[in-house]
Amino acid sequence: xxxxxxxxxxxxxxxxxxxxxxxxxxxxxxxxxxxxxxxxxxxxxxxxxxxxxxxxxxxxxxxxxxxxxxxxxxxxxxxxxxxxxxxxxxxxxxxxxxxxxxxxxxxxxxxxxxxxxxxxxxxxxxxxxxxxxxxxxxxxxxxxxxxxxxxxxxxxxxxxxxxxxxxxxxxxxxxxxxxxxxxxxxxxxxxxxxxxxxxxxxxxxxxxxxxxxxxxxxxxxxxxxxxxxxxxxxxxxxxxxxxxxxxxxxxxxxxxxxxxxxxxxxxxxxxxxxxxxxxxxx
Amino acid sequence: xxxxxxxxxxxxxxxxxxxxxxxxxxxxxxxxxxxxxxxxxxxxxxxxxxxxxxxxxxxxxxxxxxxxxxxxxxxxxxxxxxxxxxxxxxxxxxxxxxxxxxxxxxxxxxxxxxxxxxxxxxxxxxxxxxxxxxxxxxxxxxxxxxxxxxxxxxxxxxxxxxxxxxxxxxxxxxxxxxxxxxxxxxxxxxxxxxxxxxxxxxxxxxxxxxxxxxxxxxxxxxxxxxxxxxxxxxxxxxxxxxxxxxxxxxxxxxxxxxxxxxxxxxxxxxxxxxxxxxxxxxxxxxxxxxxxxxxxxxxxxxxxxxxxxxxxxxxxxxxxxxxxxxxxxxxxxxxxxxxxxxxxxxx
Amino acid sequence: xxxxxxxxxxxxxxxxxxxxxxxxxxxxxxxxxxxxxxxxxxxxxxxxxxxxxxxxxxxxxxxxxxxxxxxxxxxxxxxxxxxxxxxxxxxxxxxxxxxxxxxxxxxxxxxxxxxxxxxxxxxxxxxxxxxxxxxxxxxxxxxxxxxxxxxxxxxxxxxxxxxxxxxxxxxxxxxxxxxxxxxxxxxxxxxxxxxxxxxxxxxxxxxxxxxxxxxxxxxxxxxxxxxxxxxxxxxxxxxxxxxxxxxxxxxxxxxxxxxxxxxxxxxxxxxxxxxxxxxxxxx
Numbered sequence: 001x002x003x004x005x006x007x008x009x010x011x012x013x014x015x016x017x018x019x020x021x022x023x024x025x026x027x028x029x030x031x032x033x034x035x036x037x038x039x040x041x042x043x044x045x046x047x048x049x050x051x052x053x054x055x056x057x058x059x060x061x062x063x064x065x066x067x068x069x070x071x072x073x074x075x076x077x078x079x080x081x082x083x084x085x086x087x088x089x090x091x092x093x094x095x096x097x098x099x100x101x102x103x104x105x106x107x108x109x110x111x112x113x114x115x116x117x118x119x120x121x122x123x124x125x126x127x128x129x130x131x132x133x134x135x136x137x138x139x140x141x142x143x144x145x146x147x148x149x150x151x152x153x154x155x156x157x158x159x160x161x162x163x164x165x166x167x168x169x170x171x172x173x174x175x176x177x178x179x180x181x182x183x184x185x186x187x188x189x190x191x192x193x194x195x196x197x198x199x200x201x202x203x204x205x206x207x208x209x210x211x212x213x214x215x216x217x218x219x220x221x222x223x224x225x226x227x228x229x230x231x232x233x234x235x236x237x238x239x240x241x242x243x244x245x246x247x248x249x250x251x252x253x254x255x256x257x258x259x260x261x262x263x264x265x266x267x268x269x270x271x272x273x274x275x276x277x278x279x280x281x282x
Numbered sequence: 283x284x285x286x287x288x289x290x291x292x293x294x295x296x297x298x299x300x301x302x303x304x305x306x307x308x309x310x311x312x313x314x315x316x317x318x319x320x321x322x323x324x325x326x327x328x329x330x331x332x333x334x335x336x337x338x339x340x341x342x343x344x345x346x347x348x349x350x351x352x353x354x355x356x357x358x359x360x361x362x363x364x365x366x367x368x369x370x371x372x373x374x375x376x377x378x379x380x381x382x383x384x385x386x387x388x389x390x391x392x393x394x395x396x397x398x399x400x401x402x403x404x405x406x407x408x409x410x411x412x413x414x415x416x417x418x419x420x421x422x423x424x425x426x427x428x429x430x431x432x433x434x435x436x437x438x439x440x441x442x443x444x445x446x447x448x449x450x451x452x453x454x455x456x457x458x459x460x461x462x463x464x465x466x467x468x469x470x471x472x473x474x475x476x477x478x479x480x481x482x483x484x485x486x487x488x489x490x491x492x493x494x495x496x497x498x499x500x501x502x503x504x505x506x507x508x509x510x511x512x513x514x515x516x517x518x519x520x521x522x523x524x525x526x527x528x529x530x531x532x533x534x535x536x537x538x539x540x541x542x543x544x545x546x547x548x549x550x551x552x553x554x555x556x557x558x559x560x561x562x563x564x565x566x567x568x569x570x571x572x573x574x575x576x577x578x579x580x581x582x583x584x585x586x587x588x589x590x591x592x593x594x595x596x597x598x599x600x601x602x603x604x605x606x607x608x609x610x611x612x613x614x615x616x617x618x619x620x621x622x623x624x625x626x627x628x629x
Numbered sequence: 630x631x632x633x634x635x636x637x638x639x640x641x642x643x644x645x646x647x648x649x650x651x652x653x654x655x656x657x658x659x660x661x662x663x664x665x666x667x668x669x670x671x672x673x674x675x676x677x678x679x680x681x682x683x684x685x686x687x688x689x690x691x692x693x694x695x696x697x698x699x700x701x702x703x704x705x706x707x708x709x710x711x712x713x714x715x716x717x718x719x720x721x722x723x724x725x726x727x728x729x730x731x732x733x734x735x736x737x738x739x740x741x742x743x744x745x746x747x748x749x750x751x752x753x754x755x756x757x758x759x760x761x762x763x764x765x766x767x768x769x770x771x772x773x774x775x776x777x778x779x780x781x782x783x784x785x786x787x788x789x790x791x792x793x794x795x796x797x798x799x800x801x802x803x804x805x806x807x808x809x810x811x812x813x814x815x816x817x818x819x820x821x822x823x824x825x826x827x828x829x830x831x832x833x834x835x836x837x838x839x840x841x842x843x844x845x846x847x848x849x850x851x852x853x854x855x856x857x858x859x860x861x862x863x864x865x866x867x868x869x870x871x872x873x874x875x876x877x878x879x880x881x882x883x884x885x886x887x888x889x890x891x892x893x894x895x896x897x898x899x900x901x902x903x904x905x906x907x908x909x910x911x912x
Contacts, residue, residue: 002742005727005786012761012783013749019760028763077652080645091649093896094657100895101660101888102844108866109659109884112666112877118674120662120681156656164899179336180369184383184430185357194382198373217753220846224866238755238847245759246851258756265756269748 099160169203284347291342317485362431549608692878728793796830
């Protein structure tokens, strides 16, 4: 009963996984079947390339910033959603949309909203006299703004998922714990920071680990919004691997780049196993 | 130490629905163990939560120590509460739990730890201070909850069915600990339970509630021997009081007063009733006999008798035997309202 | 004092509503914008003097017509639906027995395998897509929808198995024991008993797997090169251009159609999905 699933997954995940290493230590190119073993040459050339270094830095900035935003906003949103109120179903539908819609579709929608000429955001900003009509912000055309845009759009996409997880944590807190805090004389902030948030830590952990994996390994938002531009300033590791391996036809170097995603994934997997084991013991 | 009073206290949760608590007038006595007893839905927990300040009354007043506390927060009322689940903070150690209310008062550290030590010693949990709640047994958790409550030196303790989460064996010893604790600290304790055995054993006075109304307030002896209505009469005592209807009233008598003729001596004039045994339960120390009354106006009514196992004479099932009840043990209730009334002739 | 309490309560309620409305608007605004853009005339859209929130010319169905008559959009919808149904079928076929076996497997191995299957879900497409593109080419599935059908179960199966494991575990063993005492084999008990009971879990898996198929981007982008074989997720952002110009009207119409139906269905099943998810993780 178990075997077909295992075979399938091993074939389509395990084998390519190993192949990635195989390619990274070779000199494979799309369209050719030659293979020469080159050891760690690909890795060293990748590490030396400034494009890689910049992509690595961008990946870290991208992940850290978006996850911080997601954590704060997700908790706030979970807090206001956890108690029933009228219209909750509708609000929930609206809040869930960014996650449910295909991320590529949502991203292209944002591309239109952030368009250099017709951006509705810029129109509003100009009307509010916050920016100059003749030099509005180039959301996708200027390096810092592009990074900010990409981070915000990705956060927008991931927020519903994180909120749902965090909401499960918030509703799991028994009602009498905050009541005991009230009786004990703790005010709102003391209750929040000394009791509620520590109790939420395991679920925040889960949401964070998932979020880090999805963000660090994602290239869709960036590909659609900026193609890594302007001038590679929003390039991240996965998108760099894509451009090198598919569009540049250099499978070996592309594979080498994508392998650098591994250390983080291993770290996350280890943390998740630790949390799972601790949850069982406790 | 303070007296808790409520005046016409009412709580309605939803417009148009009957109130969860209706017009309750209550006054506790200094240092007493007051039990709020009733089935689930009787309003006893809602009443307790209003006194605590966790639930806002729809109307009526609450006074603690003579001060109107309706608008005060729980902390300001100087009450301590022990919840049904104990509500211990799972991520803190036992010590952390106990000092939490003191930290909220911004007590300096040295003083906090001294107070916590005192509370822990009082409850005999000094050796558990470094543990986490999940490592403790049910009884130990209760003691931590009590320590956390007493460390604030409250004027009133409020307890919401703290024994109901313990298994039966533990319950008896935990009950004894609670009683000792209350005597030692001599502070007013208001205790909610649905278990009438607990109420009788622990309470100085019992407040019997049903459907939001107070049916009777009295000592255990008063509510048991002198019930104010049929609800109180049948709620206290297990098996419950026998109730049979005559023309004018409902007549009640407890199973332990319904005995074969000749067994209850010196009880004064008695009423004779014929009893046909259906089946009996042997409980070791006593026997419970289930059957029906026979002959006369109560013919066919169910009745229960309770006798010490030492009564040698065994009845044969399905045979009528002469039983009797002392007249002084008969209670009369109004047929319509169920309230207690004067004795009526038993024609 | 009573005044203080009710004023504080009103303030908290106001803040709560502000936060809710703020987030709802921020999160759903792009879809609202898609809606407006779909029905606005091009001349209205590209007129910088007009207030973009208002219709200065009467709404039009032109973009929709263009989308369905003159682009490959219907083709993409068909490709995606086709792939979706097949992938869901394969997933169910493989994941349901696997989840059952894992749920009933006692001892450490059950736990370990369960976690291992879940961990494979964490291996990202952006690591595997290069070798997989080679494998796809070797299998001759390059540039066909079949590459999708074959590869997608590799990520729908692990997650579905993990989800279903939680559901199956919650069904007490005694039910199957009772069935076997009544004469069924374990396999028959599984088919006739477990499957109907966990219908809601299976339905959740169906919905979730289907949405995974519609949302996927990297593999489809890598394996499929010609526009007519593409899925909606890749076709819409990449191929709805003429030269360098995005036809925003039709583009937004396509986005709307690609997002809203899924959104509605997903929302209907959200509660079940959450139950399954928390079942699996918070044991």
